[in-house]
Amino acid sequence: MAEAVRHDKTSRQLRLLSDALDSGRLGPVRRLVNTLAPAEIGNLLESLPPGKREVVWGLVDAEDDGEVLVHVGDEVRESLLAAMDTDEIIAAVEDLDIDDLADLVEDLPATVIDEVLKSMDRDNRERLEQVLSYPEDTAGRLMNPDVVTVRADVNVDVVLRFLRLRGELPEHTDHLYVVSRRHQYLGRVSLASLVTHEDSTPINRLIDDEQPAIDVDESDDEVARQFSDHDWISAPVVDDNNILLGRITIDDVVDIIREQAEHQALGAAGLDEEEDLFSPVWRAMRRRLIWLSINLGTAFLAASVVGQFEGTIDKLVALAVLMPIVAGMGGNAGTQVLALMIRGLALGQVGAANVKTLLWKEARVGLLNGLVLGALLAVIVFFWFHSAGLSAVIFIALTANLLFAALAGVMVPVTLKRFGYDPALASSIFLTTVTDVMGFFTFLGLATLLLLH
Amino acid sequence: MAEAVRHDKTSRQLRLLSDALDSGRLGPVRRLVNTLAPAEIGNLLESLPPGKREVVWGLVDAEDDGEVLVHVGDEVRESLLAAMDTDEIIAAVEDLDIDDLADLVEDLPATVIDEVLKSMDRDNRERLEQVLSYPEDTAGRLMNPDVVTVRADVNVDVVLRFLRLRGELPEHTDHLYVVSRRHQYLGRVSLASLVTHEDSTPINRLIDDEQPAIDVDESDDEVARQFSDHDWISAPVVDDNNILLGRITIDDVVDIIREQAEHQALGAAGLDEEEDLFSPVWRAMRRRLIWLSINLGTAFLAASVVGQFEGTIDKLVALAVLMPIVAGMGGNAGTQVLALMIRGLALGQVGAANVKTLLWKEARVGLLNGLVLGALLAVIVFFWFHSAGLSAVIFIALTANLLFAALAGVMVPVTLKRFGYDPALASSIFLTTVTDVMGFFTFLGLATLLLLH
Numbered sequence: 001m002a003e004a005v006r007h008d009k010t011s012r013q014l015r016l017l018s019d020a021l022d023s024g025r026l027g028p029v030r031r032l033v034n035t036l037a038p039a040e041i042g043n044l045l046e047s048l049p050p051g052k053r054e055v056v057w058g059l060v061d062a063e064d065d066g067e068v069l070v071h072v073g074d075e076v077r078e079s080l081l082a083a084m085d086t087d088e089i090i091a092a093v094e095d096l097d098i099d100d101l102a103d104l105v106e107d108l109p110a111t112v113i114d115e116v117l118k119s120m121d122r123d124n125r126e127r128l129e130q131v132l133s134y135p136e137d138t139a140g141r142l143m144n145p146d147v148v149t150v151r152a153d154v155n156v157d158v159v160l161r162f163l164r165l166r167g168e169l170p171e172h173t174d175h176l177y178v179v180s181r182r183h184q185y186l187g188r189v190s191l192a193s194l195v196t197h198e199d200s201t202p203i204n205r206l207i208d209d210e211q212p213a214i215d216v217d218e219s220d221d222e223v224a225r226q227f228s229d230h231d232w233i234s235a236p237v238v239d240d241n242n243i244l245l246g247r248i249t250i251d252d253v254v255d256i257i258r259e260q261a262e263h264q265a266l267g268a269a270g271l272d273e274e275e276d277l278f279s280p281v282w283r284a285m286r287r288r289l290i291w292l293s294i295n296l297g298t299a300f301l302a303a304s305v306v307g308q309f310e311g312t313i314d315k316l317v318a319l320a321v322l323m324p325i326v327a328g329m330g331g332n333a334g335t336q337v338l339a340l341m342i343r344g345l346a347l348g349q350v351g352a353a354n355v356k357t358l359l360w361k362e363a364r365v366g367l368l369n370g371l372v373l374g375a376l377l378a379v380i381v382f383f384w385f386h387s388a389g390l391s392a393v394i395f396i397a398l399t400a401n402l403l404f405a406a407l408a409g410v411m412v413p414v415t416l417k418r419f420g421y422d423p424a425l426a427s428s429i430f431l432t433t434v435t436d437v438m439g440f441f442t443f444l445g446l447a448t449l450l451l452l453h
Numbered sequence: 454m455a456e457a458v459r460h461d462k463t464s465r466q467l468r469l470l471s472d473a474l475d476s477g478r479l480g481p482v483r484r485l486v487n488t489l490a491p492a493e494i495g496n497l498l499e500s501l502p503p504g505k506r507e508v509v510w511g512l513v514d515a516e517d518d519g520e521v522l523v524h525v526g527d528e529v530r531e532s533l534l535a536a537m538d539t540d541e542i543i544a545a546v547e548d549l550d551i552d553d554l555a556d557l558v559e560d561l562p563a564t565v566i567d568e569v570l571k572s573m574d575r576d577n578r579e580r581l582e583q584v585l586s587y588p589e590d591t592a593g594r595l596m597n598p599d600v601v602t603v604r605a606d607v608n609v610d611v612v613l614r615f616l617r618l619r620g621e622l623p624e625h626t627d628h629l630y631v632v633s634r635r636h637q638y639l640g641r642v643s644l645a646s647l648v649t650h651e652d653s654t655p656i657n658r659l660i661d662d663e664q665p666a667i668d669v670d671e672s673d674d675e676v677a678r679q680f681s682d683h684d685w686i687s688a689p690v691v692d693d694n695n696i697l698l699g700r701i702t703i704d705d706v707v708d709i710i711r712e713q714a715e716h717q718a719l720g721a722a723g724l725d726e727e728e729d730l731f732s733p734v735w736r737a738m739r740r741r742l743i744w745l746s747i748n749l750g751t752a753f754l755a756a757s758v759v760g761q762f763e764g765t766i767d768k769l770v771a772l773a774v775l776m777p778i779v780a781g782m783g784g785n786a787g788t789q790v791l792a793l794m795i796r797g798l799a800l801g802q803v804g805a806a807n808v809k810t811l812l813w814k815e816a817r818v819g820l821l822n823g824l825v826l827g828a829l830l831a832v833i834v835f836f837w838f839h840s841a842g843l844s845a846v847i848f849i850a851l852t853a854n855l856l857f858a859a860l861a862g863v864m865v866p867v868t869l870k871r872f873g874y875d876p877a878l879a880s881s882i883f884l885t886t887v888t889d890v891m892g893f894f895t896f897l898g899l900a901t902l903l904l905l906h
Contacts, residue, residue, distance in 0.1 A: 012804075014801070014802075014804050014806045014807065015804060015805060015806045017806075018806035018807070019806075037682050037683050039681065039682040039683070039684075040682050043682075043800060043801065043802060046800070046802050047797070047800075047801070047802035047803065047804070047807060048807070049807065049810045049814075160648055163648045163649050164648075164649055164650065164651060166649065167649055168645075168649060169645040169648075169649060171684070172627075172684070172686060173645055174625075174627055174644075174686070191627075191644040191645060191647075191648055192621075192622040192626055192644060194644075194648055195613055195616045195617075195622075195644055195647055195648060196616050196617055196619065196620055196621060196622060197617065198617060227707075228492065228704075228707050228708075228711070229490050229492040229493050229496075230490050230492070231492075231624070231625075231704040233625060233627070233686055233703065250686065250703055250707075251681075251684040253707075254680075254681050254703075254706075254707060254710065255681075257707065257710055257711065257714075258681070258710060258714075260714075261710075261711075261713075261714030261717075261718075262796060264714075264718060265714075265717060265718060265792055265795070265796060266792050266793070266796065268792070269788050269789045269791070269792035270789065271789060271792055271793065275793065277793060277797050277802055277803070277811070278810070278811075278814060281814060281817045281818055281821065282821075284814070284818045285818045285821045285822055285825075288786070288789050288818065288822060289822055289825060289826070291785075291789065292782065292785055292786060292789075292822060292826060293826070293829075295781070295782065295785045296778070296782060296826060296829070296830065299777065299778040299781050299782060300778065300833070302777060302778075302781075303774050303775060303777060303778050306773060306774045306777065307774045310770050310771070310773075310774065313766070313770050313773045314767075314770045317763045317766050317767045317770075317773075318763070319773075320759060320763075320766045320770075320772075320773035320776075321756050321759045321760045321763065322756060323773075323777075324752065324755060324756060324759065324776075324777055324780065324889070324893075325749070325752040325753065325755075325756050327777065328748070328752050328755075328885075328889075329745065329748065329749060329752060332744075332745055332748040333741070333745060335722050336722045336723065336724060336741050336744065336745075338722070339718055339719050339721070339722035339724055340719070340724065340728065340730060342718070343715060343718060343719065344500070344730050347496060347499070347500075348467070348496065348500070349467075349496060349499050349500035349730055350500065350730070351465075351467050351468060351500070352468060353467045353468045353470075353471035353472075353500075354467065354471070354500060354501070354502065357502045357731070358730065358731075361502075361731060361734060361737070364734045365734050365737045365738045365741065368734065368735075368738045369738055369741060369742055369745060372738075372742060373742070373745060373746070373749060376746075376749070377749065380753070432781075436777070436781075440777075
């Protein structure tokens with residue numbers, strides 16, 4: 001059971017916390033919460049309904065506040081910020097890394113942003129403004145300008161002396177970046193190579209210049225792809241003139257990968273991945289209503305197809321009993337193809353070069369499954385309704401609908417993508433419209449042609 | 454569009470490759486393929502149908518073969534291994550890290566495994582056997598026994614001299630582990646602290662003993678959770694006696710996170726995340742047939758409910774036209790709740806402590822949406838069929854079914870989890886069974902009670 005363990009551990013904490021909250025003993029709650037890492041506290045806050053959430057938030061050590069805010073979804077963050085006054089917010093965010101602060105800053109009230117900017121020294125303010133000048137979802141927003149650079153024309157001992165003077169390195173520093181006098185990126189030197197080479201080794205012998213730098217305009221999806229394809233821990237970010245601007249670290253990339261997955265899973269149900277589990281009823285309702293209304297529209301389309309055959313159903317009511325099976329099975333078969341296609345599109349494995357081959361493969365799988373399940377269904381229907389004609393009709397209709405489902409499962413996401421829409425979000429509505437309409441139409445149409453004399 | 458970029462880049466490569474393959478010019482194909490990282494080559498191979506895949510696989514540099522095999526899904530790996538002879542396989546895998554080799558070894562033919570073991574030195578063979586002795590999906594299988602350890606009672610200069618003698622460090626070494634004489638784990642020292650402290654600093658002043666070691670029996674999901682909650686790059690693995698056995702690195706954790714996401718996305722459609730996009734038609738068909746057969750069973754359950762009301766439909770055929778709307782909208786509304794719940798369960802945010810609160814929230818959202826959409830539907834139905842009675846029936850039935858859908862959306866995954874099943878896999882079948890059965894039953898039942906005199 002894939003998620004059992006996390007569930008067990010976190011939900012045990014949740015249980016303990018809930019019991020302690022219910023009993024009003026806040027001392028144990030405070031102790032429990034403050035043994036956790038900020039990300040764990042964030043996760044726990046997400047799992048609490050508004051009232052309890054506010055109580056627990058008040059008990060979190062002030063020094064963890066900033067990191068916790070970084071680790072929760074937009075909606076929960078909003079609810080936490082609402083419980084803080086301006087001074088508390090400033091105290092919470094002023095020690096954050098620039099990239100984390102940039103991530104938070106747009107959720108802060110304008111007056112607070114001004115105060116935060118005023119409380120920063122000029123250097124940091126300029127860095128923050130630089131990061132904020134890049135569009136969201138690009139490398140520029142993900143990077144931290146805090147990098148350690150060295151020159152190529154020195155020896156290991158010079159670098160080590162420099163580092164000892166400098167003191168602590170930024171988190172996740174696995175490489176130092178080698179730059180020219182004009183701060184152009186030349187390559188990187190790993191800490192591992194510094195500690196395994198003699199003091200007298202020149203840095204330019206240790207430079208790895210094979211790893212390309214990331215362009216500041218690169219999308220965060222492309223950044224995530226490069227990190228996981230190349231197993232990077234950190235990577236340099238440069239502008240068009242190859243000037244080193246900052247670095248991106250793997251922890252931010254892990255967050256992107258998780259968000260992409262949530263975006264796909266929740267997006268397919270018309271939800272936003274930032275949605276709070278306990279968002280207010282009115283807000284949750286209005287948001288879902290949009291998606292459900294679109295679905296209502298497509299349901300009417302399918303119903304209007306059935307409506308065309310009222311006369312047929314009136315004469316043979318068994319059709320009404322069986323028609324949802326034909327439509328529903330098409331939806332199920334199409335959903336399987338869709339799941340494979342959406343993964344393939346997300347990984348870049350599906351494109352113009354292989355769509356035809358995939359279509360041919362899926363058409364055959366759909367047809368074969370249609371024949372097998374159609375035959376099975378025909379036998380059952382024969383014993384249920386004692387009509388060979390009805391058996392024949394449902395056999396043909398199911399086979400045809402599973403074939404349509406396979407074709408739609410391949411073509412709907414590919415077409416959406418070609419026209420610039422996110423296939424993970426809209427595919428399933430289009431697919432079930434096709435399988436419902438085609439399912440009802442073939443089944444009732446064939447029945448009209450073959451069974452009514 | 455979240456995946457557009459990856460798609461664009463990879464599918465451009467795919468296009469180029471496909472064109473070159475079609476024209477029979479293998480020189481350009483070879484050059485193109487061998488500019489890519491092994492993970493990228495793996496991705497490209499996954500996107501090729503069997504014939505082309507084999508041709509391109511033959512053109513990959515022999516030295517990349519092992520890494521490519523590590524980076525493809527089980528089914529594709531099988532197809533690649535089938536194209537290699539024993540010597541090629543041994544050459545491909547013998548330079549892999551122990552953890553990667555352990556990952557591969559069970560897919561190799563038994564004779565090849567023997568040969569591989571024979572070709573390894575005793576040390577490595579014992580390490581591999583140790584890793585293989587742990588169950589799959591545990592920390593023991595993920596770890597690499599290749600770690601660099603130091604003693605606490607030496608100074609920085611001693612460690613630096615030791616490292617210079619040792620030479621290259623294992624990939625992603627960000628910390629050295631401090632162990633006792635009996636190889637018990639005591640803490641870790643970062644390379645960053647080694648290079649920022651004077652030669653004379655004693656190691657025991659630099660030890661970070663706050664990060665707990667990972668237990669060798671820990672599940673890989675729990676390992677992934679700890680890595681992402683604590684932003685680790687690597688972590689030590691110990692046995693029950695705190696003896697250091699190896700280390701896990703973030704690159705393997707990123708793979709786990711990706712696999713978890715694919716498992717959820719494909720599992721919900723009854724598919725395995727290892728499935729090859731181009732798996733043979735017969736194999737793909739048989740695998741999907743199982744899931745579709747289960748769905749056929751539940752479809753019959755729903756159809757049998759409709760069957761109970763044949764007499765009613767016979768008298769009022771409009772019911773047959775409208776009943777799929779009631780059932781389908783319930784399915785859609787329930788799917789939204791389910792998506793939120795499955796994420797919450799995976800993150801440990803949903804448990805016994807808050808299920809009641811969630812149920813109450815979702816019940817209200819469902820009821821409100823039911824009232825709004827029910828009213829809208831009632832108005833449309835009135836103008837379509839000119840029957841106030843039918844309008845009233847569909848209003849009540851839709852409202853009730855959206856309420857049932859909300860309750861089922863919360864309770865189905867929670868109940869599956871409590872009984873030890875993976876909610877990501879089976880929830881949606883149970884949910885749509887509930888919404889179909891309840892949708893047909895309330896709508897047709899109410900119609901029988903209220904409209905037939």
